[in-house]
Amino acid sequence: MRIDFTKMHGLGNDFVVLDARNPAQALPAMDAALASALANRRTGIGCDQLILLEPSELGDFRMRIFNADGSEVEACGNATRAVGLLHGAPARIETLGGLLSATPSDTGIAVEMGQPRFDWDAIPLAYAMDTHTMPLAWEDLTNPVGVNVGNPHAIFFVPDPYAVDMERLGPLIETDPVFPERINVNVAAVTARDAITLRVWERGVGLTLACGTGACATAVGAMKRGLVDRKVTVTLPGGALVIEWREDDGIVMTGPATESFRGSFDPADYGFAAGSPD
Numbered sequence: 642m643r644i645d646f647t648k649m650h651g652l653g654n655d656f657v658v659l660d661a662r663n664p665a666q667a668l669p670a671m672d673a674a675l676a677s678a679l680a681n682r683r684t685g686i687g688c689d690q691l692i693l694l695e696p697s698e699l700g701d702f703r704m705r706i707f708n709a710d711g712s713e714v715e716a717c718g719n720a721t722r723a724v725g726l727l728h729g730a731p732a733r734i735e736t737l738g739g740l741l742s743a744t745p746s747d748t749g750i751a752v753e754m755g756q757p758r759f760d761w762d763a764i765p766l767a768y769a770m771d772t773h774t775m776p777l778a779w780e781d782l783t784n785p786v787g788v789n790v791g792n793p794h795a796i797f798f799v800p801d802p803y804a805v806d807m808e809r810l811g812p813l814i815e816t817d818p819v820f821p822e823r824i825n826v827n828v829a830a831v832t833a834r835d836a837i838t839l840r841v842w843e844r845g846v847g848l849t850l851a852c853g854t855g856a857c858a859t860a861v862g863a864m865k866r867g868l869v870d871r872k873v874t875v876t877l878p879g880g881a882l883v884i885e886w887r888e889d890d891g892i893v894m895t896g897p898a899t900e901s902f903r904g905s906f907d908p909a910d911y912g913f914a915a916g917s918p919d
């Protein structure tokens with residue numbers, strides 16, 4: 642029994658999207674082993690995140706997010722825009738990080754990401770500290786902002802994000818015990834009151850071409866520090882997102898999403914039995 646998938650991306654951050662709402666699809670129960678097998682770029686379909694759409698009683702549908710290492714996580718900004726594009730109309734999307742809304746428009750897909758949380762235990766951190774300027778350092782990367790925008794982020798403001806050895810420092814910071822649920826690592830340069838350049842080492846993935854929640858976290862971190870205005874363009878290796886932090890509505894992220902192709906796979910090829918259709 643073959644399972645259909647849609648390959649999508651947001652600024653090069655790519656996804657395999659599976660739709661478990663279709664009763665004709667005998668999807669195996671999703672777990673870390675299957676998610677990482679499908680995400681594997683050498684032996685699987687290949688992606689940064691595996692996205693599973695399920696029925697929801699709270700929203701139009703539920704989106705489950707698995708990193709390439711198989712870990713299930715709370716939020717993914719780029720995938721939220723991607724499934725918003727698939728839905729083709731304004732959508733309320735249930736995630737582990739909260740209920741989000743995605744609205745396709747002429748300028749891309751706009752997603753209301755909710756309010757950021759800066760409390761140390763909301764990020765979470767291993768012990769109490771000031772998250773505005775965390776008293777932490779890894780070589781030249783010092784005093785990050787800590788914020789949770791559905792998922793956890795540390796943001797380092799640096800002169801040149803492309804001069805930072807992220808391949809070496811990213812995994813060190815991601816797995817430091819000060820972050821009990823690991824962390825997404827952002828290195829950013831503020832280039833104008835409305836412009837930021839950003840690279841992200843994603844928890845459970847590594848360096849990606851873009852990270853939507855990273856752009857949101859970095860923008861609000863820079864706003865908190867008074868470095869930028871309330872609406873900024875964040876430029877990542879894969880392209881740009883516009884991030885606005887509204888007093889009442891919270892963070893609004895706007896940017897493109899793209900469907901790349903559709904295909905199918907046989908779970909047996911990955912050592913998994915198909916589930917039983919409802």
Ligand SMILES: N[C@@H](CCC[C@H](N)C(=O)O)C(=O)O
Pocket residue numbers: 654689690708714715716717718719720792793825843844845846849851852853854855
């Ligand atoms: N690519 C994403 C973030 C995906 C989840 C992240 N790696 C985590 O573990 O929290 C985005 O666009 O936000």
